Amino acid sequence: MRKFVMAALGGTLAGAIATTQIAGPLLAQEATRNSSVYEQLDLFGDIFERIRSQYVEEVEPSELIEAAIDGMLTSLDPHSSYLSPADADAMRVQTSGEFGGLGIEVTQEEGFVKVVSPIDGTPAAEAGIEAGDFITHVDGESVLGLTLDAAVEKMRGPVGSEIVITVVREGETEPFDVSIIRDTIELQAVRARVQGETVVLRVTTFNEKTFPNLEAKLAEEVEKLGGMDSVNGFVVDLRNNPGGLLTQAIKVSDAFLEEGEIVSTRGREAADGDRFNATPGDLAQGKPIVVLINGGSASASEIVAGALKDHRRAIIVGTKSFGKGSVQTVMPLQNGGGMRLTTARYYTPSGRSIQSLGVSPDIVVQQPRREPDTTEEDDGPALLRSEADLRGAISNDSLTEDEIKQIKEDRAKAEAAAELREEDYQLAYAIDILKGLSALGPKN
Numbered sequence: 001m002r003k004f005v006m007a008a009l010g011g012t013l014a015g016a017i018a019t020t021q022i023a024g025p026l027l028a029q030e031a032t033r034n035s036s037v038y039e040q041l042d043l044f045g046d047i048f049e050r051i052r053s054q055y056v057e058e059v060e061p062s063e064l065i066e067a068a069i070d071g072m073l074t075s076l077d078p079h080s081s082y083l084s085p086a087d088a089d090a091m092r093v094q095t096s097g098e099f100g101g102l103g104i105e106v107t108q109e110e111g112f113v114k115v116v117s118p119i120d121g122t123p124a125a126e127a128g129i130e131a132g133d134f135i136t137h138v139d140g141e142s143v144l145g146l147t148l149d150a151a152v153e154k155m156r157g158p159v160g161s162e163i164v165i166t167v168v169r170e171g172e173t174e175p176f177d178v179s180i181i182r183d184t185i186e187l188q189a190v191r192a193r194v195q196g197e198t199v200v201l202r203v204t205t206f207n208e209k210t211f212p213n214l215e216a217k218l219a220e221e222v223e224k225l226g227g228m229d230s231v232n233g234f235v236v237d238l239r240n241n242p243g244g245l246l247t248q249a250i251k252v253s254d255a256f257l258e259e260g261e262i263v264s265t266r267g268r269e270a271a272d273g274d275r276f277n278a279t280p281g282d283l284a285q286g287k288p289i290v291v292l293i294n295g296g297s298a299s300a301s302e303i304v305a306g307a308l309k310d311h312r313r314a315i316i317v318g319t320k321s322f323g324k325g326s327v328q329t330v331m332p333l334q335n336g337g338g339m340r341l342t343t344a345r346y347y348t349p350s351g352r353s354i355q356s357l358g359v360s361p362d363i364v365v366q367q368p369r370r371e372p373d374t375t376e377e378d379d380g381p382a383l384l385r386s387e388a389d390l391r392g393a394i395s396n397d398s399l400t401e402d403e404i405k406q407i408k409e410d411r412a413k414a415e416a417a418a419e420l421r422e423e424d425y426q427l428a429y430a431i432d433i434l435k436g437l438s439a440l441g442p443k444n
Contacts, residue, residue, distance in 0.1 A: 117296030243299025
């Protein structure tokens with residue numbers, strides 16, 4: 001018994017010594033850190049009071065506080081920011097699918113406002129704004145040095161009003177001005193059409209309407225072709241899609257996958273991570289898919305492209321995507337505003353982060369720049385004659401009239417595809433891939 005008591009006392013003493021030796025320095029370190037934080041807060045208070053009492057003009061204390069909060073958040077990364085109550089309301093409207101403005105998604109790079117992508121059918125897209133453009137001035141005033149939110153605020157205004165933005169573009173020797181009329185932006189999340197035997201799904205953004213639109217449009221276009229047996233494949237066009245809601249990116253990816261991981265997110269702590277998996281059911285019923293991406297495809301677009309690429313469910317065509325591989329969480333604040341904070345990175349099913357790297361296409365296809373119209377008259381292509389044009393040419397008696405008709409229809413389709421190459425080379429390339437894949441399949 002005496003030995004047991006001595007052993008217990010020895011254990012207690014050792015524990016006390018260990019606690020003193022380990023916890024003591026940790027507590028001291030924490031106390032020093034807290035002391036430093038409080039000193040910095042005192043410094044902030046001192047500066048705040050001096051500005052409020054001594055600045056050359058009277059300023060609103062609330063504006064100073066908001067500016068300090070925004071500065072703290074924007075110093076973290078280009079996507080974290082403070083949302084005033086008005087900005088928070090505007091963001092909620094935008095994710096619901098309708099908002100006012102120019103129709104561009106922007107980020108900030110080394111103090112400059114950079115266009116991630118123009119949104120289809122908006123004033124910015126119609127004015128010729130391109131992904132990768134830098135906006136240096138708004139109505140003659142420089143935006144250099146402004147926060148991203150402040151620069152965006154300068155671009156906002158009444159619907160129908162004119163704005164002139166100065167653009168610096170790679171390949172252009174001088175900056176140039178672009179005049180845009182502000183308008184209400186009503187986003188059609190998904191547009192669809194039939195091109196030959198291919199269903200083309202143009203996904204312009206990821207808002208609350210994206211997956212329902214995709215599901216409905218796909219079914220509608222397949223029905224137009226006479227059912228899935230008449231479809232040779234699908235093109236999912238994500239070019240210049242700036243992203244949006246993570247939940248919608250997961251649903252769109254799941255629409256074409258039967259199983260497996262879609263995306264995983266990893267936060268600061270291991271417990272903050274999450275993993276999202278596909279559920280059974282493929283809207284395309286196994287038909288081949290080509291996904292189109294470019295430098296304006298960001299965030300949610302990259303999740304979809306990365307998931308379909310890693311699962312070998314789609315061929316990715318175009319150019320490298322934007323490379324935004326972080327997740328922002330919008331946290332409501334007590335004043336009715338919000339805080340957009342980067343809380344995680346996302347990873348494709350192969351475990352690769354695309355942050356700053358982007359998704360690389362399987363087949364790199366550049367979109368040729370349109371050449372400016374020339375004033376010289378075009379004489380058109382030289383007239384080419386074939387055997388059938390020669391007088392007295394022998395007829396082909398090995399084919400029935402129906403077979404000849406089919407050949408002529410196929411030739412017309414090929415000529416239509418050639419015309420599409422002039423209009424949209426990347427899309428034509430994607431459709432050609434699907435034609436090639438269907439040509440290798442079994443005959444019906």
